[in-house]
Amino acid sequence: MFRSARVLVAALLAAGGAAVLPGTAVADYGPAVQVFLTPTPGSHVEVGVPLQISGSSHYGEASHWEWGEISFDGGETWDYLDLPPTSENWQYFYTPTVEGDLTILVRAHEDRRVGEPRAVVVHVGGPSTTRPDSCGVILGCRPFIADVYPTVDTDPRPVELGLAFRVDRPGQIIGVEVTRPGNPPTPVRVRLWDSTGGVLADVTGVPTYGYRISLPQNTQVAAGERYVVSYSTGGLPYRSTEWQFSGEVVFAPFRLPVSAGVYSYDDGFPTESWHNSSYGIVPMFAG
Missing domain, CATH: 2.60.40.650 (Immunoglobulin-like)
Incomplete structure (x- = not known):
């Protein structure tokens, strides 16, 4: 492929x-x-x-x-x-x-x-001249990820799936969008982590519109710092697209590194990567 x-x-x-x-x-x-x-x-x-x-x-x-x-x-x-x-x-x-x-x-x-x-x-190698776009608190902004031939992984083991990212300005993560096969009406646990594995937000709820989970209003992020948003599969099938993050994604205000898709099997901070995969999760930013 x-x-x-x-x-x-x-x-x-x-x-x-x-x-x-x-x-x-x-x-x-x-x-x-x-x-x-x-x-x-x-x-x-x-x-x-x-x-x-x-x-x-x-x-x-x-x-x-x-x-x-x-x-x-x-x-x-x-x-x-x-x-x-x-x-x-x-x-x-x-x-x-x-x-x-x-x-x-x-x-x-x-x-x-x-x-x-x-x-x-x-x-x-030169400075950015990107004109800052407004990311409002109602809709927010999310990175564009053009999933390449997404597949459904039926691994029965619970796994924590995440996305590493940076933003180019201070603001807040107002929510997380999770795309799950079939959009099951079951609760989802989502977390926001800092670069050291500290938990900044931890919310469990039934997604609105089939995929959106809101985070507390005080979930602040700083410009240039690395963060990870993740969700727990609970053993349900999940979306996976191999090789999606073989290159850096630059989509203001977001920057997603090579191998931005991360995971863990211990219910903890996801740091492992597999074939530069993406897992159907993106943050929603306001700022």
Whole structure:
């Protein structure tokens, strides 16, 4: 499934992904709409750190985005992006090798037509120029994760599944969204941890809208610090997408590291990772 560190893999739209998406660049393309979702335009990225580049193609009534191309040299050369008919999102992994501005171009192919290239510029090794987006306390902001071929794991053992993240500004985690197969109407225990394994919030409840658990209003987080949100499966089946975090996700105000998906089998602080997997859990941030 994973051809190389720079080969696109088709992605399925993550549950809840149509909610508030700060920092997106949207471009018209005939009957389809092409959307860059990660990285956020103007963001800072590191030399030598794999970067996740992702987007979405919303289908028109009469036709669809069939495949695309991506370029990192101003359009001199293009790499192929595959998009199966059943998928809306795409994803690509790229490792910057030199400092300076990096322009990422993507163009779509549809019904023998080629769309105009759409661009996102990031600063490799340089400071971020991202315009802060407002993340309100009612809806909040959550990171976009384009799950790549999600599967259902039926491990009967209880496991703690989590997501490591940082934010670029102080604020609060107002809730956690957990996508479970079939959205069972059973209580879920969610926790927010600091980088040392200290518990900042611990809530058990039945998710609203099938996936959302609210956290106390005083659950504050600091800019640049590492945190983990997690939930306990209780032995129920859970969502798992291997290789999803093979590159860093930069989606303001969030930054998700390589191997951001973590787990533990001892009901404690999740720190282990497996095949750079994601587990259907994201934080909701306000600030």
